[in-house]
Amino acid sequence: MIRFGEWMPDQPPLNNNGVTVATNVIPAANGYRSFPSFVPFSNAADDRIRGILAAKDNDATVSLFAGDSGKLYKFDQATSNLSDVSKAGTPAYTLAGADRWRFVQFGEKVIATGGVGEAPQVYDLGSASAFSDLTGSPPKANYCAVVRDQIWFADIDDGTGRVPNKVHWSGLNDETSWTIGTDQSDSQVIPDAGAITGISGGERAVILMERAIAVAYYVGSPLIYEINRVETSRGCPYPNSVTSVGGMTFFLSQDGFYAFDGTKSIPIGAEKVDKFFFKDFDDAHTDRMSAAVDPSNQIVAWSYVSNSAPDDVPDKILVYNYALGRWSILEVQADLIAPLFTPAYTLDALDNLAASLDALPALLDSALYKGGTFFFGGSFDNKIYGFTGSVLAGTIETAEYPLTPNRHTIVTRTVPYFVDGSVTMQVGSRDRQDDTNTYDTGSSLTDEGFCQHRVQGRFHRARMNISGDWTFAQGLDMEGRTIGRR
Numbered sequence: 001m002i003r004f005g006e007w008m009p010d011q012p013p014l015n016n017n018g019v020t021v022a023t024n025v026i027p028a029a030n031g032y033r034s035f036p037s038f039v040p041f042s043n044a045a046d047d048r049i050r051g052i053l054a055a056k057d058n059d060a061t062v063s064l065f066a067g068d069s070g071k072l073y074k075f076d077q078a079t080s081n082l083s084d085v086s087k088a089g090t091p092a093y094t095l096a097g098a099d100r101w102r103f104v105q106f107g108e109k110v111i112a113t114g115g116v117g118e119a120p121q122v123y124d125l126g127s128a129s130a131f132s133d134l135t136g137s138p139p140k141a142n143y144c145a146v147v148r149d150q151i152w153f154a155d156i157d158d159g160t161g162r163v164p165n166k167v168h169w170s171g172l173n174d175e176t177s178w179t180i181g182t183d184q185s186d187s188q189v190i191p192d193a194g195a196i197t198g199i200s201g202g203e204r205a206v207i208l209m210e211r212a213i214a215v216a217y218y219v220g221s222p223l224i225y226e227i228n229r230v231e232t233s234r235g236c237p238y239p240n241s242v243t244s245v246g247g248m249t250f251f252l253s254q255d256g257f258y259a260f261d262g263t264k265s266i267p268i269g270a271e272k273v274d275k276f277f278f279k280d281f282d283d284a285h286t287d288r289m290s291a292a293v294d295p296s297n298q299i300v301a302w303s304y305v306s307n308s309a310p311d312d313v314p315d316k317i318l319v320y321n322y323a324l325g326r327w328s329i330l331e332v333q334a335d336l337i338a339p340l341f342t343p344a345y346t347l348d349a350l351d352n353l354a355a356s357l358d359a360l361p362a363l364l365d366s367a368l369y370k371g372g373t374f375f376f377g378g379s380f381d382n383k384i385y386g387f388t389g390s391v392l393a394g395t396i397e398t399a400e401y402p403l404t405p406n407r408h409t410i411v412t413r414t415v416p417y418f419v420d421g422s423v424t425m426q427v428g429s430r431d432r433q434d435d436t437n438t439y440d441t442g443s444s445l446t447d448e449g450f451c452q453h454r455v456q457g458r459f460h461r462a463r464m465n466i467s468g469d470w471t472f473a474q475g476l477d478m479e480g481r482t483i484g485r486r
Contacts (some may be wrong), residue, residue, distance in 0.1 A: 051101025421470025
């Protein structure tokens with residue numbers, strides 16, 4: 001059996017030991033799994049959604065927040081509307097250009113930053129009906145994170161103008177304490193490394209900069225945090241490529257994709273997808289990139305605008321399985337991708353999602369309706385979306401092989417190995433390495449369990465097109481016979 005190995009588009013197709021195409025699938029240990037389609041979950045906001053957060057209060061009640069250029073919203077499952085919970089004012093906010101809403105949960109409070117042009121916002125999950133300006137004179141900021149028991153802001157405007165290489169953290173357990181020297185609140189400029197492009201929290205702060213990566217560890221008074229640049233030969237020039245899970249921070253550098261473990265950067269795309277990505281990536285729209293983790297599938301995903309996009313909307317999602325070190329790609333339009341939780345639905349409330357059971361965005365037993373359950377999602381067309389729809393039709397293509405070395409062969413049949421769904425197979429062949437592959441038309445399974453072909457050449461590859469409610473694609477067998485050649 002020819003097993004479906006790693007997708008490594010940076011490698012030549014001949015004897016690749018992997019696959020040359022892995023589209024609308026996600027990596028598995030012995031092949032590829034299916035992935036659901038991207039379907040609407042809410043009604044529309046006024047403008048393109050620029051940030052999403054799912055939060056839980058102490059009673060495990062889920063709240064889903066989103067923001068566009070002029071408003072902040074809270075999802076109302078009773079109506080599927082995005083209810084305006086902005087602070088007072090018209091417009092309440094004026095995000096523009098590459099500005100994003102970035103959210104963190106700090107205890108019962110949701111904190112939001114909308115860039116250096118907007119005052120940080122706060123929403124009390126237990127009592128608030130709208131966001132309001134965060135008190136205590138915090139700086140305006142592009143990035144935010146929770147580090148230990150403090151809020152961190154990065155790339156800030158501290159009232160004297162923007163300082164893109166400066167961080168400022170709050171007092172201990174107090175999101176309203178921002179006076180330097182009080183309750184261990186302080187700030188720090190990190191010189192000679194360019195602007196801050198992202199920050200991830202936890203027990204330490206990982207600070208991504210254009211030309212370096214810094215790590216801040218809590219040391220107590222008088223320094224509070226010791227900030228060291230641990231990477232000086234590599235940085236992150238792509239602000240929206242940063243995401244983290246389990247102590248690992250993932251990002252895109254100028255030479256490819258990396259995972260940072262707190263001490264060093266580990267290349268994860270080298271000789272696999274880096275060259276493919278930079279060739280496919282429309283770098284005129286770096287501001288539209290987004291990154292997120294789907295821990296239920298153990299994947300990191302990067303949404304981006306490709307050079308083949310019909311407009312400026314991100315149309316592809318590069319997927320990395322961080323447990324296996326393997327890649328795939330989704331051809332899905334998404335303005336933003338994000339991890340989400342859902343509020344619980346009653347049967348009556350399902351009427352707000354669709355006019356009929358058949359039109360629901362997911363099956364009735366889906367985690368989408370259970371409440372408090374994780375699902376992977378994002379936004380598109382001014383709405384919150386979820387990867388909860390019908391299974392995407394996948395395409396997997398093997399590497400190229402000479403069935404008989406230095407001889408022409410004719411492929412007569414393929415035998416696909418998959419679980420559920422339906423499959424058609426195509427065979428591509430060519431005589432020389434500088435020829436274009438010619439594929440036959442798709443062949444369905446016969447009653448005997450194989451697909452019939454009649455394709456001749458020196459080099460062959462097989463393409464599996466799998467659709468329906470399929471779950472797993474493992475590989476195939478290819479059969480043929482040597483033929484003469486004058």
